[in-house]
Amino acid sequence: MRVPRRAGRRTNLALLVLLPVAFATGWLAFGTGTLWPARVVVAAHAVAGLAIVALVPWKRLIVWRGLTRPGGAPVKVYGVALGVLVLLSLAAGILHAYTGPHDYFGLTAMQIHVGAAVAAVPFFVAHLVARRQRARPADLSRRNALRLSALLGASLAGYAALEGLSRLAGWPGGRRRATGSYETGTDDPAAMPETSWLFDEVPDLDPAGYAVTVRTPAGTRDVGYPELAAGGDEVRATIDCTGGWYAAQTWRGTRLDRLLGGVPASGVVVVTSVTGYQRRFPAAEAPALWLATHAAGRPLDAAHGAPARLVAPGRRGFWWVKWVTSVRPSPRPAWWQSPFPL
Numbered sequence: 001m002r003v004p005r006r007a008g009r010r011t012n013l014a015l016l017v018l019l020p021v022a023f024a025t026g027w028l029a030f031g032t033g034t035l036w037p038a039r040v041v042v043a044a045h046a047v048a049g050l051a052i053v054a055l056v057p058w059k060r061l062i063v064w065r066g067l068t069r070p071g072g073a074p075v076k077v078y079g080v081a082l083g084v085l086v087l088l089s090l091a092a093g094i095l096h097a098y099t100g101p102h103d104y105f106g107l108t109a110m111q112i113h114v115g116a117a118v119a120a121v122p123f124f125v126a127h128l129v130a131r132r133q134r135a136r137p138a139d140l141s142r143r144n145a146l147r148l149s150a151l152l153g154a155s156l157a158g159y160a161a162l163e164g165l166s167r168l169a170g171w172p173g174g175r176r177r178a179t180g181s182y183e184t185g186t187d188d189p190a191a192m193p194e195t196s197w198l199f200d201e202v203p204d205l206d207p208a209g210y211a212v213t214v215r216t217p218a219g220t221r222d223v224g225y226p227e228l229a230a231g232g233d234e235v236r237a238t239i240d241c242t243g244g245w246y247a248a249q250t251w252r253g254t255r256l257d258r259l260l261g262g263v264p265a266s267g268v269v270v271v272t273s274v275t276g277y278q279r280r281f282p283a284a285e286a287p288a289l290w291l292a293t294h295a296a297g298r299p300l301d302a303a304h305g306a307p308a309r310l311v312a313p314g315r316r317g318f319w320w321v322k323w324v325t326s327v328r329p330s331p332r333p334a335w336w337q338s339p340f341p342l
């Protein structure tokens with residue numbers, strides 16, 4: 001089958017917009033911890049993804065035309081690699097969303113989804129360079145805008161149908177949270193996955209010799225484990241890992257404003273782990289952050305941050321610094337950090 005030229009160009013233009021949108025909304029979803037914004041961002045991500053799926057039959061024809069043209073072997077390889085990675089990412093994303101958090105070849109569907117998307121980026125760039133097109137006035141025509149809107153409308157309807165169906169039919173996807181995560185280990189901390197962002201290893205810390213260094217304008221103080229463990233501040237909060245799982249626990253420990261002797265008038269607090277991992281928070285958030293020693297009435301275990309870890313309700317799991325060694329102010333702004341841990 002042949003694809004009419006103009007339809008081909010429209011398909012390519014739509015993909016040129018949709019692939020970066022899908023990529024960006026995916027990262028945005030990782031940054032969103034509270035439920036209503038997450039619902040919107042995840043829906044946008046899903047709609048972009050389903051619109052790409054809808055274009056696959058068209059793109060297949062364009063790809064076929066390109067591959068049967070003679071010459072240009074490296075360019076063809078980049079293009080095919082891009083196609084394979086995008087299809088892999090789409091498939092893994094859909095599997096995660098509707099069939100539950102399963103492993104494939106030793107990786108979670110979410111890891112494959114994200115990994116394939118990140119790996120596709122250089123091929124996307126190479127493909128754009130190799131198949132460079134000049135912009136034409138007709139690209140931004142009313143007609144093209146209408147067609148893209150129709151495509152997005154149909155994708156939104158498809159997404160709504162899939163969501164409705166997964167709830168009605170009891171598919172695993174119906175149980176996932178607005179962020180896309182599945183419940184694992186609520187009120188049973190031992191059943192929570194032990195998650196490290198990349199390379200941190202669980203340190204072996206003896207509570208007897210353990211203290212958290214708390215620095216305030218008034219001075220520096222080492223707060224030992226007995227004092228931390230006696231903290232009576234309880235909070236019910238949900239840890240939600242970008243890896244695709246969440247768990248609600250009743251955490252107990254000391255609220256950060258109490259630890260700091262009040263809410264700092266301004267500035268930033270840096271919470272640092274024994275491993276060197278750290279996150280920065282606006283100091284005004286101190287009353288909404290906890291240094292927890294207990295979950296579900298039991299001391300934390302080593303993998304989950306013992307002796308003390310941060311509890312940051314409404315923020316994704318990577319903010320919940322484990323094995324905290326210090327809490328201190330910083331002169332640099334809160335946004336002065338990589339949006340995701342590196």
Ligand SMILES: Nc1nc2c(c(=O)[nH]1)N[C@H]1C(S)=C(S)[C@@H](COP(=O)(O)O)O[C@H]1N2
Nearest residue numbers: 194195196197200241273304317318320322
């Ligand atoms: N020091 C340190 N803290 C960390 C991490 C880490 O790798 N190192 N991983 C973070 C991530 S990505 C998540 S989801 C949670 C996981 O907590 P858990 O292992 O108790 O489930 O801890 C966070 N705190």
Ligand SMILES: [Mo]
Nearest residue numbers: 241242317318
């Ligand atoms: Mo995580």
